[in-house]
Every structure is written in structure tokens, then in C-alpha cells.
Amino acid sequence: MNKFGLVIALLLLVITSRAQIANNAGGSNTTGGGSGDTPHDTITYGGKVPVPESKKRAIVVSKVTTPITIDGRLDEEAWKTAAVFKDFYNANPGYNTEPSKPTEAYMMYDEHNLLLVFK
Numbered sequence: 001m002n003k004f005g006l007v008i009a010l011l012l013l014v015i016t017s018r019a020q021i022a023n024n025a026g027g028s029n030t031t032g033g034g035s036g037d038t039p040h041d042t043i044t045y046g047g048k049v050p051v052p053e054s055k056k057r058a059i060v061v062s063k064v065t066t067p068i069t070i071d072g073r074l075d076e077e078a079w080k081t082a083a084v085f086k087d088f089y090n091a092n093p094g095y096n097t098e099p100s101k102p103t104e105a106y107m108m109y110d111e112h113n114l115l116l117v118f119k
Helices: 002-024 077-081
Strands: 029-031 042-044 083-085 105-109 114-118
Touching: 077 105
Parallel strands: none
Antiparallel strands: 029 042, 083 105, 105 114
């Protein structure tokens, strides 16, 4: 049953992402108000944010084999192997603009849970 829930959650994520892209498709280009020197100054609706080659590789989410204490801290050894997501953009408010504060997300899973921590 837990695997079924994970599959449903991932399916909803894909559907939501595709719906956002469909809603934004056909829009015009806009500028981020910058000097035009960097590719981040030009944003195209429809999810077409410039992605550097170093960020195009797949991220592997590791399976944890030791019990994790849910306490909001990342001091356990298992968190060192977690997949790390960073370089987020603001979508609302803003059109793929730099966030005011950097955010990192750590992700792992075990036999029964998907483990996420945001920092």
C-alpha cells in the first residue's frame, strides 16, 4: 500500500507539472529586469528556464537502511547520503527569479516512507 501511495504522489506531481507548462504555453518572453548579460535575465513562459549542463544530470535518491529519528535535524550519518536539491527559483511571486533566501531540500526513502527535509 505504501508503494501505491508513492506512485500516486509521483503521478500527481507529473500531472501538476504538465498542467503548469500547458497553462504557460503560448506566452511571450519577458525580461527579468537585469542587464541582459546573463541567460537568467530572459525568461520564457512554459518552463523554459536555462539549465546549465552541470544541472542536467539525474539525481539519485538513496534508500536508507538505518532507522531515522524524525527530529528536524540532519546530524545522523544517513543524511550525508541523501539527494540534495538546491538552486530553486521563485515562481509566484515572480517569474523564475532568484529567491530572497537560499533553500536546500534533502530526500531519502526507506521501506515505508519518503523522507524530506527543507533547510
